[in-house]
Amino acid sequence: MTVLTDSPPATARTGGVLLATILGGQFMAVLDVSIVNVAVPSIRTDLGASGAGLQLVVAGYAIAYAVLLVTGARLGGRHGHGRTFRAGLAGFTAASLLCGLAPSTGTLIACRLLQGLAAALMVPQVFSIIQRTFAGPARTRALGLYGAVLAGAAVVGQSAGGFLTGADLFGTAWRPVFLVNVPIGVTLLLLGRRHLPTDPGTDTRRLDPLGVLALAAAVFTLVLPLVLGHGSGWPPWTWASLALSAALFAAFALVQRRSPAPLISGVVLRSPGLVPAALAILAVMASYAGFLFTLGLHTQSDLGYGPAKAGLVLVPAALAFGLSSLNWRRLPASWHRPAITVALVVVTVTYAWMAWTIRDGRPLGVAYLSVSALYGLCLGAAFSPLIGVALTHVPPALAGDASGVVATVTQLAAVLGVATFGSVYLSLVPSPSAAATTDLTLAVATLVATAASLLIPRPSSPDRPGDGRRVRRAGGSTAGWRRRCSPR
Structure with a gap:
């Protein structure tokens, strides 16, 4: 196994494959939160599912995923982040296959729970491997991609679910939304055998x-x-x-x-910027999840769009989000923290602007799509740096704990956003102003995120991994971890 350094080109290429492998697993886990939403009518028709059954098909994954994320992080520290990631990825791929072949609603619900359990084992290892393998500008780039995957996969899930369900490939209706994970998962497992670290696990704390x-x-x-x-x-x-x-x-x-041996160490919570950044992430992701959910309902229920067309509405925001997520670090380092606040202010304004363009039930037009692109651009410029602020200064030996905390916050935010803003929207239907009013409530959430971002301290150095004394007390170091992951 070769890990990334900042100089030799061959090692950099290997590091790129490693990053693609772990972010691919992260992408699938986040994707499966939203990809099922637009397939629900097809599942109801094919399996004769009840309303409660459909809710559990959608929610069972999120429940299992959210409940065990922090525990998954600790297991990675005890048994090795690379091998724990592979175990979670294998379980997730197998569960996806079982979901795609499920003959009944009950079987599908059980398989969705298994998917969530496997994702909780896999996801916390992603940041731990980034934190322990990459350094300097390479880590900054990796964290930018990590943030882009966390938020971008939700949009892709909504869009891909619409396209796959609407295509009805070979008469399989909803099943491809799960089966698509199988070839991706098998490919990532093959890459993981060669490129993922084989660390034995250094966390001696009991569970x-x-x-x-x-x-x-x-x-x-x-x-x-x-x-x-x-x-x-x-x-x-x-x-x-x-x-x-x-x-x-x-x-x-x-x-x-x-x-x-607490699951969430006080050292993690005292890492510079983690708590206010986590609060901002909670508010941002809640509003983002609420936006995706209510827009999907508005376009399909109120405007009569099909699943594929409803997915296309999200493309401008998704492309703009990806563009800013991958390029925000080009700004001078001194601008990064202030840029978070400025971007969140603009996101708040775009929610109000989008609400104005669809007031009184007006159809989506060029103005709405243009503003949604600005929304995605600024959301990416805020969210990806927030991930960096929350995680960059965590001691490497506690990277798994921090990853579990941030992943749990992100997942809870998605659930809170759908529940809160979905309830607002559904309580206003069939009023023609339901979607516009909901967008205004989304703006309130980003105002909360803006206030939290003002509490983030300015870093004393751009890539300080944490207090070395704390790392030694926690039982490890980046250098020691790299030695244990020496080339095979």
């Missing part, structure tokens, strides 16, 4: 089963009512579950304070 149980219960009782509440009319159990979730999060915090 802390009480912390795992408390966090899993807290996340589960939060996510379950959010994803099922609106469809079931917000019965009393949903509110009781939310209240219980708050109590369980408090219990988890207490358990962590007393644990000799």
Whole structure:
């Protein structure tokens, strides 16, 4: 195995393959959160699924994924990030195949849960491998791509789901939205055998089963009512579950304070910029998920677009997002943190602008699509640097813990966004101003993100990996990890 350095061209090429492999796995995991949305009507027709069954097909993946992300990060530290990534990728690929072949709703739900469990094992290793393998400008580029994949995959999922379902390839209807993962996953597994690190795992901390149980219960009782509440009319159990979730999060915090090996280390939380950046990511991703969800409903339900045409509406924002995500680092380093705030302000304005263009139920036109492109451009200019701010200064030995925290925040934000802004939109339908009003509420979320971004401290150095003393106390270093991943 050869890891990336900043000089020899051959090593750089190998590092590029490594990065493509881990980001490919990350892409598939995020893609599967949204790709199923537009296939729901086809699944209902083919399998005769009930409304509750369809909700669990969509939500089961998100629930399992969100509940175990932090635990997956700790398992990577104990058993090796490379081998844990491969195990998660293999499980995800196999579960995708089973989803695509599922003969009944119950089988599909069970396979979606397996997909979520495998994704929770795979995803936290991505940042850990980036943090421990790349340095300097190479790490900055890798983090930019990492951020682009996190947000861009959601758009691609919505679009790809529409195209694959509408194409009805060989009469398979909805099944290609899952089966498409199989050849991709097999290819990534073959690449991973050669290029992923074979580190044995250096985290000697025990798993802390009480912390795992408390966090899993807290996340589960939060996510379950959010994803099922609106469809079931917000019965009393949903509110009781939310209240219980708050109590369980408090219990988890207490358990962590007393644990000799907490799942979320205080060193991670004290990393410069992580907490305010995570708050900004939470608000940004909640608004983004809400935007994708409500726009999909508006175009298909209100405007009568087919799945493929509804997916095309997202293309200008997706292309602009990718463009800015990959090029924001060209700005002078001193501009990076202020650029986050400026970009978020512009995103807020674009939400209001888009609301104005579709007021009173007006159709989407050139003005809307143009503003959505500006929206994507600025969203990418804010989101990718936020990922960098949140993760760059985490000690490498604790990269897995930080990755689990940020991935969990991102996933919870997606659920919160769909539940909150989806409920706003659905409560306003059939008013012709439902979509425009929802866009204005999305602007409130980005104002919260803007306020959080103002709390991010200016870094003292552009690529400081963390306090070396903290790294040694945590049980490792970047150099030691690289020595353990020496060429085979």
